[in-house]
Amino acid sequence: MTDVVVVGGGVIGLSIAWELVRHGVSVKLLDQGAFGREASWAGAGILPPGNPDSASHPYDRLRGESCRLWPEWSAELLELTGIDNGFLNCGGIEIRLAGSSDQLDDLADAWRQEHITAERLDRNELLELEPALNPSAVVGLRLPEKCQVRNPRHTKALLAALASAGVELLPGEPVTELIHENGRIVAARTSNGEHVAGQFVVAAGAWSRRLLAACGADVTIEPVRGQIVLLETQPLPFTHIIGLGARYLVPRPDGRVLVGATEEWVGYCKQNTADAVAGLIRFAQDLVPGLAAAKFADCWSGLRPGAGDGLPYLGPVPGNDNLFVAAGHFRAGVQLSPGTAVLIRQLVLGQDLMLPLETFACDRVERTQEAIPSAH
Numbered sequence: 001m002t003d004v005v006v007v008g009g010g011v012i013g014l015s016i017a018w019e020l021v022r023h024g025v026s027v028k029l030l031d032q033g034a035f036g037r038e039a040s041w042a043g044a045g046i047l048p049p050g051n052p053d054s055a056s057h058p059y060d061r062l063r064g065e066s067c068r069l070w071p072e073w074s075a076e077l078l079e080l081t082g083i084d085n086g087f088l089n090c091g092g093i094e095i096r097l098a099g100s101s102d103q104l105d106d107l108a109d110a111w112r113q114e115h116i117t118a119e120r121l122d123r124n125e126l127l128e129l130e131p132a133l134n135p136s137a138v139v140g141l142r143l144p145e146k147c148q149v150r151n152p153r154h155t156k157a158l159l160a161a162l163a164s165a166g167v168e169l170l171p172g173e174p175v176t177e178l179i180h181e182n183g184r185i186v187a188a189r190t191s192n193g194e195h196v197a198g199q200f201v202v203a204a205g206a207w208s209r210r211l212l213a214a215c216g217a218d219v220t221i222e223p224v225r226g227q228i229v230l231l232e233t234q235p236l237p238f239t240h241i242i243g244l245g246a247r248y249l250v251p252r253p254d255g256r257v258l259v260g261a262t263e264e265w266v267g268y269c270k271q272n273t274a275d276a277v278a279g280l281i282r283f284a285q286d287l288v289p290g291l292a293a294a295k296f297a298d299c300w301s302g303l304r305p306g307a308g309d310g311l312p313y314l315g316p317v318p319g320n321d322n323l324f325v326a327a328g329h330f331r332a333g334v335q336l337s338p339g340t341a342v343l344i345r346q347l348v349l350g351q352d353l354m355l356p357l358e359t360f361a362c363d364r365v366e367r368t369q370e371a372i373p374s375a376h
């Protein structure tokens, strides 16, 4: 019998399967569609810095642990599969185009409390570092340890590693029910039959709520649409990831620039809208005026799995001895994926946990998003 069935093959399910199989656990991975083609394909691949030793909130520790793992995982996957996931330490700059010059000071303090380098830049320093930026920018905050990854390449590398490790990969296999008997899940039901295993993990992203509700867990995960515009320009006019609040520009070394992203509560609708695409293009030109001449290459959207308080659900599903959840990573599922995988492996194998799980529990009392201590 398979040790673990993982439901959902986005970056979270793929990473969990990878972490389990290389610790000797046999895994079957089921996805309702193609692997890695939902939010995990659509995302921008921004990986903020972290420091597990000095972070106090469990969410920040999870980010820190993940940061530590990204270079290792990227190198291992490259060696095993020959696929370069594009992991790159390009640095990032948060900027403001108007207002007072001290408005990023609190953010700088939050990073420094984690002992992460955060350099405040005045207008002259900003323009010296990135001359293509809008010259009216008033202040910037540079995070030299910010990284990026090419999500589609990373999930491709994970899939190749799983295939070579003998994981049973079943795309086009929607799980309709987790069959519950005497406080345990005995099988995952799909239209093709029942998949029996010793333990089960739900990593179904924005689709996790219905599956978990049928197991008695009331998680608040909803789809949150994020639209992205892709521009192309040679040579690249800037090299750092440029952020302004929830929106950003990500420069890829091959001349692509990702302009993201919207946050929209519109159910499971993935279409791009004229208004959002126009707004993202205006935003890009506001930050880097020279992008007005860039080629419009593409646009797309994805459905982030967003919980009411912005935190993921990680851990056991109450009332089910052998069922775990890893879903609801909202805007941070790519960055948090290696740490999430390690945590779930520790749970599945009954090992000591690297951080406490109460914050991420299915039955936690949710706070508002503003209450999350991490400013990032």
Ligand SMILES: Cc1cc2nc3c(=O)[nH]c(=O)nc-3n(C[C@H](O)[C@H](O)[C@H](O)COP(=O)(O)OP(=O)(O)OC[C@H]3O[C@@H](n4cnc5c(N)ncnc54)[C@H](O)[C@@H]3O)c2cc1C
Pocket (backbone or CB within 6 Å): 007, 008, 009, 010, 011, 012, 013, 030, 031, 032, 033, 034, 035, 036, 037, 038, 039, 040, 041, 042, 043, 044, 045, 046, 047, 173, 174, 175, 176, 203, 204, 205, 206, 207, 208, 211, 225, 226, 227, 228, 260, 261, 301, 302, 303, 304, 305, 326, 327, 328, 329, 330, 331, 332, 333, 334, 335, 336
């Ligand atoms: C525009 C955009 C930009 C983003 N940028 C970033 C970023 O820069 N950095 C970052 O860290 N994160 C980013 N994110 C967020 C990140 O992409 C998500 O948090 C992450 O991809 C979630 O991964 P997941 O595996 O949980 O979900 P998904 O990738 O959505 O995967 C869930 C999988 O479960 C499958 N599934 C669902 N229901 C079932 C079922 N019943 N049976 C079988 N399979 C099922 C689906 O088909 C899907 O493949 C971004 C997201 C978007 C949309």
